Amino acid sequence: MKKIGYGQLFAVLLLIKIFGFVCSKSIYSIEQMAGVFISTVAQAIVVIPMLILCNSNRVNLKKDVPLGKVGLAFYVFFFVLWGAISFVKLWDVTGSISLPVKNKVFAAFLIAIVCLYASRLGLKVLARSAVIVLGLLALALAVMFIGAYSKIEILNLVKNENSESIWIYALNDFCESGELVALLVLLNFTQSNHKKGVFSYLTAKLVIIEFVSFIGIGVTGHLMQLIEFPFFEIGAYTQPFSTQRADSIYTILFAFLCVINITVQIILASVLIEEIFPKYRFNEITSIILMLIISVAINSTGMDLSLIWGGLIVLLSVIAPLIMYIRRKINAQVQNA
Amino acid sequence: MDFMHNTVYEDEPIIANLQENILRIKKICDYSSDLLVNEINVSGVNVALLCCEGMVSSSILTELILLPLTSINLNESSPQNLYDHINTKMLLSTDRISLFTYGNLFRTLNSGFAILLIDGLDKAFAFGVQGYDKRGISEPTGEGNIMGAHEGFVEVVRTNMSLIRRRIKSPTLKLELMMTGSKSKTDICLCYMRDRVPEKLLNDIKKSLNKIDLEVILSSGYVKPFVENKSNGFFDAVGTTERPDVLCSKLMEGRVAILVDGTPFALVIPKLFNESFQTLDDYDFKPYYATFIRWIKYIAFFISVLLPALYIASSIHHPELLNSTLLLILAEAESNAPFSIIAEAIGMLIAYEIIREAGIRLPKAVGGAVSIVAGLIIGDAAVKSGFVSTPLLTVIAISVISGFLTPDLHQQTTILRILFVLFGGLWGLFGISLLAAVFLFNICSTEDYGFPVTAPISPFTPKAMRDIVTRINFRKMQSDTFTIESLKSEKQN
16 A cells, blocks of 8 residues: 655655664765765665566565565564664664763663654654654754854865775665665555655765765864764764754754654564564564564674674665566566466 | 423424414423414414514514515415415515424524414425524634734624625535534534535545534534544644634635534634644735744744743753853752742743633633732742742743744643653653654644645645745735645545
8 A cells, every 4th residue: 555655755764864874983084975975876776676676566575575474574573673773873872972861771761652652653654754854854954064164174075094995885884774675665655756766865865974974074074083973073063053062952853863763663564574464463562672672682792783784784675676576577477478 | 391202203294283283392392481372364274473582583574474474365265375375476585494394393493483384284384584692793802813804703604604605706615504413403514615625525524524423512612523533633633713714715725614503613624734823914914024924933833832841951951052151040040949940840831821711711800800910929929939930930931922823723832831841851852852753743643534734744745835934925826726635645646
């Protein structure tokens, strides 16, 4: 059932990406900007099979996903893991910015309650909300630009000797693009103009990341090496008001992005759980509980999931849709024959 | 009293014999004192004229009904001939109905009609000669305007219908009367433009109205819950207005209006959230000024809802947001206050609500005393005694005054203000953000018959946004007609 427009798809994807970007500890550099550009081009190629699949006919998740229900379970696991990682990112960030909730787990619990409520309202409501939060993001970026305008030093825009290679940054950005996996499910619920929505998202994502990176490098210069969460520090450095610190304002944006991000994961996980277990009624609450449990486990053990995460993204956003595309082509040829 | 005897009359056919007929009518209404029965002989046929005391105009009754009746002279006197003569050769009243059951008889009788019973006939005439006392058309109390009309709806549905008809003279304007309320039999009128209204919307609304199973309908508030499709929304999905000009502008956009007899507030379906910030005056002012005022209202809404919460959040959790001078002033003011800042704020907000409600409910003569007690004693004395701090009182005052710019959202603003104060006090900007997210999702989920309340912001409709961000010029407006059809939910597109 088609529920959201391409503009709403654009908003949802962009906000998910920006949440990841906001929570990133990776320093900004010219190499990083070039890496993001390459990664975006690669993503534009990777989404083509998905777009072809969804343009011609709706993807039947139960039938088309490789390995059937097992394959769907992989996707469920991915979204639950993504939600868990989002909670871990939330705890990481609260260590740096002043979040006035003493207990981190309680902060996660509050967010979980809000996300549970939002997920019960459905994807259409989430998509509508995302369009409005996009306005908040635009406002935050505008404030950032106004504050940074007089503080940017062009001389700071030089090659960073301590930086990784461009290809590492490209790979890192690609392996953090979980929204590619979400795209396969979201495209099923998008009414029309899929291409417009997806390519607009990729373009906007690139523009915003490059814009913020540019401002960050230009304003902070060599201080970038010492910064833990570049986005929030840039917010503090570029504040246009006569206050001592203004990064608290970005707390508002962060909270909205966090809620939207986790809610998307809950909705997508519950949609797929419904495909596997149609009679099960507690999809959303099961998803959120699993997310919280896994996040506590990740946080307490300190395990590094980068490889697993990157592998899952490649598997579920590149290999699986390619297999689905090839199978559909073969089936079409067999039917024509 | 024989209740069973009374309730079965609804579909009971009228008795032909005049005396039995009159007796039956008196039994049904249990010999109610306001029932007037006048028996006369018209051209050899016994007839009776019934009316409710105080409901008919004596002069109109005498001139239009009694005098013409008594002057009838039939060649062949018979009940049927008399009926046919009145039906085909006499006008008597522009509003004339033939009645066949006691249910319809009582509905028209209690609506101010005069009923003519004819001996030997199992039917009756009802003549529209209403003359009950009613409030004159005056300026609406709740929706002030500078340059617009100063007419508002009244309690009589037929008068309200005429106020609409005078403004839209097109034959495509349809005013559909129906009755609801098993005991009150209240007239409600469905108003819409036949060439603009989405058919599905109209049919769905009619279905909803048919599901009303109340005994009495005394105001539009009784009908509203039945036409609010999803009633979990915090914000209204059905609008109300007291102004016929506003209603007409909504009808021209393809909306449906419901007039309820007995109340001057009409319902408008569907309602969009941004309409709470629009007035008809916007379209009388220059576009630049109207745009300025509209943005003032948007800002005022956020100030009204968020300012106390932001003040408390920054005082307790985020003092770094304030500059040093402001911080020192607040710190000094709050250090002398005996209560926590959250308790102070909630106390002040509740005190304001008590004063506001008292101002509405008190008799006018005592109203002045409320102003003195509230303004001088509570405001001045509370600060001088040190119960509340001056900065907080100032913030609360600015917040409530800002709320006056959007009276349509008064209920929501009041509750939101208190909730945000609580969340801001407990969890600072994080708490405010979470609560704002909850209400954002709630308002995005509110839709009425498939029309989302947040349209045209989300789902985004660029053309309609012109009248949100600015007040567009009439020359641009006339080039393309806007209707709500373009704002339908994504699922229906």
